[in-house]
Amino acid sequence: MKDIELFNDSFQNWKTYGIPKAQLILSDPPYQLGNNAYASNPKWYNDGDNRKGESEYAKKQFFYNDNEFRPAEFMHFCSQMLMKEPKGTGKSPCMVLFCEFEQQFKYIELGKKYGLNKYINLVFRKDFSAQVLKANMKIVGNCEYGLVLYRDKLPKFNNDGRMIFNCFDWVRDNDTPKIHETQKPVPLLRRIIEIFTDKDDVVIDPCAGSGSSLLAAAQLGRRAYGFEVNRKFYSESKKLVLSRIQKTIFA
Numbered sequence: 315m316k317d318i319e320l321f322n323d324s325f326q327n328w329k330t331y332g333i334p335k336a337q338l339i340l341s342d343p344p345y346q347l348g349n350n351a352y353a354s355n356p357k358w359y360n361d362g363d364n365r366k367g368e369s370e371y372a373k374k375q376f377f378y379n380d381n382e383f384r385p386a387e388f389m390h391f392c393s394q395m396l397m398k399e400p401k402g403t404g405k406s407p408c409m410v411l412f413c414e415f416e417q418q419f420k421y422i423e424l425g426k427k428y429g430l431n432k433y434i435n436l437v438f439r440k441d442f443s444a445q446v447l448k449a450n451m452k453i454v455g456n457c458e459y460g461l462v463l464y465r466d467k468l469p470k471f472n473n474d475g476r477m478i479f480n481c482f483d484w485v486r487d488n489d490t491p492k493i494h495e496t497q498k499p500v501p502l503l504r505r506i507i508e509i510f511t512d513k514d515d516v517v518i519d520p521c522a523g524s525g526s527s528l529l530a531a532a533q534l535g536r537r538a539y540g541f542e543v544n545r546k547f548y549s550e551s552k553k554l555v556l557s558r559i560q561k562t563i564f565a
Contacts, residue, residue: 317537318528318555322548325391325520325541333539335397337470337515339409340506340527342498344383386424388520392463393428395518399467408469410436410506412460412498425463436460438502440484458484462510472509490558493550494524503530511536525551532559 321331360366396407409430413421422433438458462469487499507517507530517531522540524547531538532555542548 317539318532318559319538320522320525320528320540320542320548320552320555322543322545323541324543326387328391328395328541331539333395333518334516334537335407336395336518336539337397337407337512338507338510338517339392339396339407339520340411340503340517340531341388341392341409341519341521342412342496342523342527343385343388343521383521385420386427389421389424389428389430391520393430396465397516399465403467404470406464406467406469408462408464408510410460410462410510412438412458415459418459418461421461421463425461429465430463431466432464434462434480436462437481438484439481441486469510470512472512478509490524490526490529491554492524493554494526494547497524498526500526500530500533503527504534507531507534507536522551523547525555529555529558 319331319333323330360369392409396409399406411421418435425431425433436459438460440456440458443454443456482502482505485499485501485505487501490497490500503526507527511517511534513535515536517527517536517538519527519538519540522528522542525540525542528538528540528551540551542551
């Protein structure tokens with residue numbers, strides 16, 4: 315079994331753990347939506363029906379520690395923990411992050427500040443929309459967004475001779491138990507990891523949440539390290555990752 319470690323701590327304390335530098339940093343940092351987190355979610359209303367009045371979720375945020383997240387400190391960590399660019403081509407590291415549409419521009423600027431000078435926009439296309447409360451609009455959102463950020467040389471890229479578009483289909487994940495509001499599908503994370511890493515490469519997730527990125531990395535034979543400050547998510551994520559890794563080994 316490859317090295318898989320999840321720490322109940324902030325990524326800011328990374329020096330404590332002596333983890334190796336990463337070929338890929340893959341993360342879904344907090345969107346910091348504040349009180350608008352449930353604004354287009356049926357949970358805002360009792361039984362999802364706006365005729366029944368607002369529920370306990372109305373005007374609340376997803377996670378208590380969202381406001382404590384500092385994007386600049388996150389980007390500084392990522393720049394520190396990515397491997398140095400090798401002299402040759404086709405082996406450089408990168409980071410892939412999920413973000414809200416307008417956050418892309420903030421992260422592009424922060425990336426440049428910390429030496430990640432180049433980027434590729436990503437779109438993740440769903441066959442459904444979370445904006446069910448906006449269904450009377452003519453157009454509702456069905457996409458999530460992200461970025462590939464790298465220094466100067468193009469990152470390692472395993473495309474098997476095929477063109478890869480920057481618009482990915484959001485594969486539904488009906489196999490992995492959901493333990494986090496913004497959990498990403500393991501098949502989608504596996505695809506991203508396959509593209510930008512090889513076996514035995516290191517993947518780091520500074521905001522591990524459900525641990526799905528670590529699980530995806532383990533299933534592909536990568537080494538993976540994650541940080542999660544929320545004790546509840548840490549505990550559930552660790553159980554999920556360990557049980558699924560054992561299932562993979564002994565299947």
